[in-house]
Amino acid sequence: TLLLALLLGASLGATLPREPRTLLQTCSLSKYQFLAPHELKAMWKMKEQFEDIMLLSDRRCHTRPFYRKWNSAELLVPDRVMLVEAELDLATDMLEIPTTPSFAEMRQRPLAFLTQAREDLRGCVAPSHQPSRKLRHWLQKLQTARKTETTGCLEASTILHLFQVLNDLRCAALRERCT
Numbered sequence: 001t002l003l004l005a006l007l008l009g010a011s012l013g014a015t016l017p018r019e020p021r022t023l024l025q026t027c028s029l030s031k032y033q034f035l036a037p038h039e040l041k042a043m044w045k046m047k048e049q050f051e052d053i054m055l056l057s058d059r060r061c062h063t064r065p066f067y068r069k070w071n072s073a074e075l076l077v078p079d080r081v082m083l084v085e086a087e088l089d090l091a092t093d094m095l096e097i098p099t100t101p102s103f104a105e106m107r108q109r110p111l112a113f114l115t116q117a118r119e120d121l122r123g124c125v126a127p128s129h130q131p132s133r134k135l136r137h138w139l140q141k142l143q144t145a146r147k148t149e150t151t152g153c154l155e156a157s158t159i160l161h162l163f164q165v166l167n168d169l170r171c172a173a174l175r176e177r178c179t
Helices: 002-015 037-054 077-095 101-121 133-148 151-160 162-173
Strands: none
Touching: 037 101, 037 151, 037 162, 077 101, 077 133, 077 151, 077 162, 101 162, 133 151, 151 162
16 A cells, blocks of 8 residues: 555656746856956956946947846846846857957956856747847847947947946845845
8 A cells, every 4th residue: 555655656746737937946046146356356447447448438328228217136036147247248249359458457356256256147048938028128128239230239238237237146046035
């Protein structure tokens, strides 16, 4: 009877529907919950140097690629991860653009950090996950900006909103509510 009970329990467990998981078990983002001070300092120095350079050039945008009326904390965790992945794709693309030698050197540490974060995020969301309407709309807006805005606009927007991206990364690393 014990064997029959085990077999029955195993077969019932296999047939009961399970809640689909959209954030994969192997995904570990905990190292992004608290960023190292030296990483933040490198980002801050790069942003300050860029702001000085930006005063000398025209980097106007017709849209505001990073603007949204909602906060990433309002999203479910899989949507937060998708949001940050899109932001990091843009950020790494923009930081890889050739620039003056002194600014290129200043970009190296932030670029390495953001590239590693992007790689850590890859595969964290199940391919079957469908983004919320809110996120889907923002992703479409970002794609449009990438096609229609100048590289200078996208570069400026990315660097000026770098700490928003880092906060979104921290928020994605927290599997519960974030502020």
